[in-house]
Structures are given as C-alpha cells and as structure tokens.
Amino acid sequence: MAAQILNSLGRLGIGLAIGASVLNTSLYNVDGGSRAVIFDRFAGIKKNVVGEGTHFLIPWVQRAIIYDIRSRPKSVSVITGSKDLQTVNITLRILFRPIPSELPKLYSSLGEDYDQRVLPSITNEVLKAVVAQFDAGELITQREIVSSRVSEDLTERASHFGLVLDDISLTHLGFGREFTAAVEMKQVAQQDAERAxxxxxxxxxxxxxAVISAEGDSQAASLLAKAFGDCGEALVELRRMEAAEEIAKQLSRSRNIAYLPPGQHTLLSLPQM
Incomplete structure (x- = not known):
C-alpha cells in the first residue's frame, strides 16, 4: 500500500515537473521598447507583431524573435571621389529604428542583423552618388547642402527596407594628402598677399x-612771410613781449629768485659809505 502511494506521488511529481517545464517554455516576455515576431515551424513567420508584456506560444513549434524598436546610433565611413577626382573620406552618424509593422518582412528578408546588411550598403551608394556631384571646394563651402541631399536620399532608400532614420549627421569630411597640402599652401600664399x-x-x-604735413608747413611759412612783409616790426615786438611774459612766468615759479621791476638795481638800496 505504501509502495503504491509513493509510486503515485512520484508520478504526480514527475507530471508537475513536466507541466512546469512546459509552462515555462510556453511563456516569453517582451520588454518595453521591443516587439516580437513569431516563427512557426509549420506556418512560417506570422504576420502579427506581438507587443510588450508576457505572452504564450507553443513549445518546440513556435519561437519568438525579439526586436529592439528604439533608435540606435551607427557610424558608417566611406571613401569615395569628388567631381574633380579628389579622394574624400566621409563619416556619417545615423540614428535608425525599424518600423514595427514591417518586422515580419524584415526578418524574412534580412534576419536579425538587418542593420549590418542594409545600412553600410545604402550609405555607401548614396554618398558616392551625392559626393560625385560636387568639387572638393564645394564640399567644404556647401556642406549643409551636401548633408541635406545625403539625408533625403538615404531616408528614401532606408524606407524601402522598413527602416526609419531619425537623424543623419556628417561628422567627418577629409581629403587626400595632396589636396590638403595644396589647400595649406594656398592659405599661406593668401596670408602673405594680405600682409604685403x-x-x-x-x-x-x-x-x-608726409605730403599733407609738408603742405601745411609750406602754407604756414607763406603766411609768416606775408605777415613779416606787411607789418614786420609790430610782429617782432609782439613775439618779444610774448617771450618776455613766458620767461617771467617761469621765473615766478622758481624758488630763491626775486623779480625786480624795470629801472631798479639792487646796488641802489645799499647804504652810502
């Protein structure tokens, strides 16, 4: 009797363990900012996209593929040529995310690493097509126009693969050594020309x-000569009086110097012997 009870308990425990295992494999979680695509071994990829939360699936028959639908950054570097055959090295920083409704198609055609398959190829294609329309100098002076054209064309190309590009930034724009050296020499020559x-x-x-100063001195000399010619004695007397007045002012400010009016002499004030 006891053996039968133990046998029943053992079978019950095994059944509960199997049930717990099946239940555990039947549940899956979709975190915030993610979506799930269900792959069925018999029906293939289901068209419905599963949202956030805990969901059920058929163990060993169905499998959940989780996608992150939040914006993620990616840098792509491309070496191409300009319109005047200069080597150009460009780096783009792209913020991308998949369209949730396009996830089943995205998984069927590109798989889980879709960003590695799509973004480098379409970025390379678009950059080469846009850069080839500009000279090296125009790429520097018209950088905003170049960035705008790249953004428009790349956004359109990415939409064909079910991707949204939230931001496209031109982070680096470099040229070959010969062109860089030529630009530096040109700048030095321009600076020398400005200095000269x-x-x-x-x-x-x-x-x-100097010419204006000489003309002023000449006019002053002419005026003085004319003044001396018209009333020479009066002008000389005026200059003498001005000089005497200036000397008197200087002597009055000096110490240990006494000023006597004209016509007097210090010896006259001494007593007679």
Missing amino acids: RFVVEKAEHLKKA
Missing part, C-alpha cells in the same frame, strides 16, 4: 601724411 597689401597701404598712408 597691408604694407603697401601703410606706406601709401605714410606718404600721404
């Missing part, structure tokens, strides 16, 4: 200033 022009302009201004 400044020296020439400065010399011209100094020349003009």
Whole structure:
C-alpha cells in the first residue's frame, strides 16, 4: 500500500515537473521598447507583431524573435571621389529604428542583423552618388547642402527596407594628402598677399601724411612771410613781449629768485659809505 502511494506521488511529481517545464517554455516576455515576431515551424513567420508584456506560444513549434524598436546610433565611413577626382573620406552618424509593422518582412528578408546588411550598403551608394556631384571646394563651402541631399536620399532608400532614420549627421569630411597640402599652401600664399597689401597701404598712408604735413608747413611759412612783409616790426615786438611774459612766468615759479621791476638795481638800496 505504501509502495503504491509513493509510486503515485512520484508520478504526480514527475507530471508537475513536466507541466512546469512546459509552462515555462510556453511563456516569453517582451520588454518595453521591443516587439516580437513569431516563427512557426509549420506556418512560417506570422504576420502579427506581438507587443510588450508576457505572452504564450507553443513549445518546440513556435519561437519568438525579439526586436529592439528604439533608435540606435551607427557610424558608417566611406571613401569615395569628388567631381574633380579628389579622394574624400566621409563619416556619417545615423540614428535608425525599424518600423514595427514591417518586422515580419524584415526578418524574412534580412534576419536579425538587418542593420549590418542594409545600412553600410545604402550609405555607401548614396554618398558616392551625392559626393560625385560636387568639387572638393564645394564640399567644404556647401556642406549643409551636401548633408541635406545625403539625408533625403538615404531616408528614401532606408524606407524601402522598413527602416526609419531619425537623424543623419556628417561628422567627418577629409581629403587626400595632396589636396590638403595644396589647400595649406594656398592659405599661406593668401596670408602673405594680405600682409604685403597691408604694407603697401601703410606706406601709401605714410606718404600721404608726409605730403599733407609738408603742405601745411609750406602754407604756414607763406603766411609768416606775408605777415613779416606787411607789418614786420609790430610782429617782432609782439613775439618779444610774448617771450618776455613766458620767461617771467617761469621765473615766478622758481624758488630763491626775486623779480625786480624795470629801472631798479639792487646796488641802489645799499647804504652810502
């Protein structure tokens, strides 16, 4: 009797363990910011996309593939040529995410590593097509136009694969060594030309200033000569009086110097012997 009870309990325990295992494999979780696609061994990829939460599936028959639908960054570097045959090295930073309703199609055609399969190829294609329309100098001076065209074309190409590009940034734009050296030499030559022009302009201004000063001195000399010719004695007397007034002011400010009016002499004030 006891053996039968133990046997029943053992079978019950085994049944509960199997049931718990089956229940555990029948549940799966979809976290926030994720979606799931169900693969059925008999029906293939189901068209319905499973949202967040805990869900059931048929063990060993169905499998859940979890996709992250939040924006993720990816950097892609491309080496291409410009319109004037200069080597250009460009790096793009892309924020991308899949369209949730397109996940079954995305899994069927590209798999789980869709970003590695799609983004480098379409970025390479779009950058080569856009950069080939500009010269090397235009790529520098018209960088915003280049970035806008790349963004428009790349967004359109990505939409064909069920991807949304939230942001596209041109983070690096470099050229070959020869072009870089030529640009540096051109900048140095422009700086030297600006410096030489400044020296020439400065010399011209100094020349003009000297001419104006000489003309002023000549006019002053002419006026003085005319004044001396018209009333020479009066002008000399005026200059003498001005000089005497200036000397008197200087002597009055000095110490240990006494000023006597004209016509007096210190010896006159001494007593007679």
